[in-house]
Amino acid sequence: MKVAKFGGSSVSNAEQIKKVLKIVNSDPERKITIVSAPGKRHQSDIKTTDLLIRLYEKAIAKLNYTAKKEEIVQRYADIVHELNMDDHILKSIDETLERYITTLKNKPPRLLDALLSCGEDFNAQIIAEYNNSQGIPTRYVSPGEAGITVSDLPQNAQILDHSYEELYNLRNYKEKLIIPGFFGISRQNYVVTFPRGGSDITGAIVARGVRADLYENFTDVSGIFRANPVIVKQPQVIDEITYREMRELSYAGFGVFHDEALQPLHKDRIPVLIKNTNRPHELGTYIRHDREINTNNVVSxxxxxxxxxxxxxxxxxxxxxxxxxxxxxxxxxxxxxxxxxxxxxxxxxxxxxxxxxxxxxxxxxxxxxxxxxxxxxxxxxxxxxxxxxxxxxxxxxxxxxxxxxxxxxxxxxxxxxxxxxxxxxxxxxxxxxxxxxxxxxxxxxxxxxxxxxxx
Amino acid sequence: MKVAKFGGSSVSNAEQIKKVLKIVNSDPERKITIVSAPGKRHQSDIKTTDLLIRLYEKAIAKLNYTAKKEEIVQRYADIVHELNMDDHILKSIDETLERYITTLKNKPPRLLDALLSCGEDFNAQIIAEYNNSQGIPTRYVSPGEAGITVSDLPQNAQILDHSYEELYNLRNYKEKLIIPGFFGISRQNYVVTFPRGGSDITGAIVARGVRADLYENFTDVSGIFRANPVIVKQPQVIDEITYREMRELSYAGFGVFHDEALQPLHKDRIPVLIKNTNRPHELGTYIRHDREINTNNVVSxxxxxxxxxxxxxxxxxxxxxxxxxxxxxxxxxxxxxxxxxxxxxxxxxxxxxxxxxxxxxxxxxxxxxxxxxxxxxxxxxxxxxxxxxxxxxxxxxxxxxxxxxxxxxxxxxxxxxxxxxxxxxxxxxxxxxxxxxxxxxxxxxxxxxxxxxxx
Incomplete structure (x- = not known):
């Protein structure tokens, strides 16, 4: 079984979502998919997550936030319409945002977490419903339902150990599963977001929980480069690298994959494959516990x-x-x-x-x-x-x-x-x-x- | 003013002692001389210090130690006779050893320190008397008289700070001074030896106390080699080196000069000159606080x-x-x-x-x-x-x-x-x-x- 995670740019609009689902559906092993919030569709676009932060700022300042909320709803409306889906979900999106603001406006850190989680959550719901409508049995599973139980400090979720056992039960579903990344549910029943690495962390946790054979991390680059492409022109892509190498590289400025996301995988030695959503035929970069050493050039x-x-x-x-x-x-x-x-x-x-x-x-x-x-x-x-x-x-x-x-x-x-x-x-x-x-x-x-x- | 220290091989017999005094007398600035115990005269010889340890072992085991004692007295007798000196001092040597054994036999660590100190002490007395007899006003000064006051832990003397002030008074003597190395006197009036570096430490302490312009350390090599001469054939002698360099080198196996002996000098930036008693015309190695850097070859x-x-x-x-x-x-x-x-x-x-x-x-x-x-x-x-x-x-x-x-x-x-x-x-x-x-x-x-x- 594989767990696949798709980054924000991979799920930023209908066209990208179709690419993602083509990838997901092409391999029966790809049973669990973790999705991010819609990212930028073009250079000057605003990420959904940033729209949600703006909404939060208006709301806690007790200012009129309607325009900000509508911007967010519109973002999903664009997706829903382009996918020719029924737009009943848009009402639910609007209601959810309203409900969070109303019930949590006096607990700003809780409100921030709840609103932040919406970016991923709405996207997962839409993507699951769409794939289902295409005749592929697909199910949205919320982090609470999946069993992603986390510590209760706002914006600083840490996975609780017993979550891994619960997550193992995800193997029992027959459908393909879509889970929103970036957050979990605390024992106190609050939404709490992960501090760094967002959806990468969710993907790694789920992969470990279900004891996946592979954790695929789809992004908008074709793998991990041997050096920063801003400095070196068209650097080579690394075909295979160990967790330890990845950690040392990412320490000094490698942005592709947050090293903390490797931690859950590291323990169970689950390999990671970094791939490009837009060029899924390219080999990408494997991150493994061990690898053969190339004695001709030891520098990874x-x-x-x-x-x-x-x-x-x-x-x-x-x-x-x-x-x-x-x-x-x-x-x-x-x-x-x-x-x-x-x-x-x-x-x-x-x-x-x-x-x-x-x-x-x-x-x-x-x-x-x-x-x-x-x-x-x-x-x-x-x-x-x-x-x-x-x-x-x-x-x-x-x-x-x-x-x-x-x-x-x-x-x-x-x-x-x-x-x-x-x-x-x-x-x-x-x-x-x-x-x-x-x-x-x-x-x-x-x-x-x-x-x-x-x- | 210079303080000169001579190692064991430099003062092992009459001939060597004459060399030493020639060096001492050739420069009016060389006012204070620190001497070691007589070292080996040839490869299979035994150092006086080791003879003293054997005497100590017999004495505390309550065995007959007369033969061991006589060996020691004989060692000094050889020197005294070869120098054509009156041998009244030999009686005093014998008496001193006896007295230490009698009074300290129930305090083994104290007895060891007292006996160990004899090697340097007797030698200093003989050398001072001989030089005086040659018409050069010379005076033996015991560590107690000089003011080398140390902490009281046997075999682990640490100089007490106020010693430096007392030592400054050595400048008042008109004669050349001969001081035995390797030990001081505690406030409890015990002889206590230095833990490592023996006479080097005394030399450094005295040099600092009298604020010498130079501390000359005479030994049986022509300076500090750039590498171990056992490994590298005839390595270059270093002409000039800093305290810091010396410390880093001596850390990893440079035996010439114990790095702890540099500590007192380091503080007052007193330069050290390592010279060969047997080849006093050779330049030797200066150890200084600062030096010019040779950019052509920075490796010292x-x-x-x-x-x-x-x-x-x-x-x-x-x-x-x-x-x-x-x-x-x-x-x-x-x-x-x-x-x-x-x-x-x-x-x-x-x-x-x-x-x-x-x-x-x-x-x-x-x-x-x-x-x-x-x-x-x-x-x-x-x-x-x-x-x-x-x-x-x-x-x-x-x-x-x-x-x-x-x-x-x-x-x-x-x-x-x-x-x-x-x-x-x-x-x-x-x-x-x-x-x-x-x-x-x-x-x-x-x-x-x-x-x-x-x-």
């Missing part, structure tokens, strides 16, 4: 992200002082700061974090470190970019680091930091923000075209 | 040490969990384990420590990490060697990492870990123990002879 992908800050600490004979690093990390914990890397020397440590983690707290954090940790030198560096070169098997191939650093040196890029080994599948480089694009280009050209960019 | 030295253990921890989404690393380090702290490096990835950390730190505790430490930290994978790797490539300015020269990793790749050495950036003056590599010598050779040849060793 290259990513680079900006916006990192480093705290540099020096202390003579630091490594002799049991507990020193722990004290420093204690300060970060006091400020609820999570960090990403911590290269350390015998008399020094550098702590690398996303700049937003320490924003507005920097002065206090540094003062506390000074106060509690008796350091010799303490400094902060902003505007660091992190370049990640990722590939399973990398640590076993002699010369990998040599080749990458050679390509970077030829491109005249100074390596402020370098960290290899903790993760066997990546090498991390800390570089200047200004070098970020050049570094991606240089390593890409070297790894996949065998060329050095000399500057 | 290469060192490699074995006997490291790595704990590898993996946890999916580790970097999102505030406090995770701190919890792991808390376990290490519970077991009083200090670590040296901690390369970290987004989902993994490796903690590198000297194997002896975790010996006999490994099982418990791992169990505690498992219990407290909810990890996905936990493993230990033994027999890691650490290769350190050290050089000020390294981080500012594009391509340093590329060149070094190239040399290692050509020698077919797999890099298990690599860490650069926390310390701006070094790159650390984790390699297999079996690759240790080859790695030093390969990087030395490449850095100083421009050749690759290809294997």
């Amino acid at each position: 992908g290259i990513s680079c992200d900006k916006g990192f800050t480093v705290i540099n600490i020096k202390k003579y004979l630091m490594n002799r002082q049991v507990g020193f690093t722990r004290k420093v990390l204690g300060v970060l914990e006091d400020y609820n700061i999570s960090f990403d890397h911590m290269p350390s020397g015998i008399d020094s440590i550098s702590i690398i974090m996303r700049s937003k983690e320490i924003e507005h707290k920097e002065e206090q954090v540094l003062n506390d470190i000074r106060k509690h940790c008796d350091v010799d030198e303490l400094g902060v560096e902003h505007d660091l970019a992190i370049l990640m070169i990722v590939g399973e098997g990398m640590h076993r191939i002699v010369g990998t680091a040599s080749r990458i650093t050679h390509a970077l040196a030829e491109a005249n890029i100074n390596l402020k930091m370098m960290n290899q080994g903790a993760s066997e599948i990546s090498i991390m480089f800390g570089i200047d923000v200004e070098d970020a694009e050049k570094a991606v280009k240089a390593t890409y050209e070297y790894c996949y075209n065998g060329k050095c960019i000399v500057t | 030295g290469i060192s490699c040490d074995k006997g490291f253990t790595v704990i590898n921890i993996k946890k999916y989404l580790m970097n999102r969990q505030v406090g995770f690393t701190r919890k792991v380090l808390g376990v290490l702290e519970d077991y009083n384990i200090s670590f040296d490096h901690m390369p970290s990835g987004i989902d993994s950390i490796s903690i590198i420590m000297r194997s002896k730190e975790i010996e006999h505790k490994e099982e418990q430490v791992l169990n505690d990490i498992r219990k407290h930290c909810d990890v996905d994978e936990l493993g230990v790797e033994h027999d890691l060697a650490i290769l350190m490539i050290v050089g000020e300015g390294m981080h500012r020269i594009v391509g340093t990492a590329s060149r070094i990793t190239h040399a290692l790749a050509e020698a077919n050495i797999n890099l298990k870990m690599m860490n650069q950036g926390a310390s701006e003056i070094s790159i650390m590599f984790g390699i297999d123990v079996e690759d240790a010598e080859k790695a030093v050779k390969a990087t030395y040849e490449y850095c100083y002879n421009g050749k690759c060793i290809v294997t």
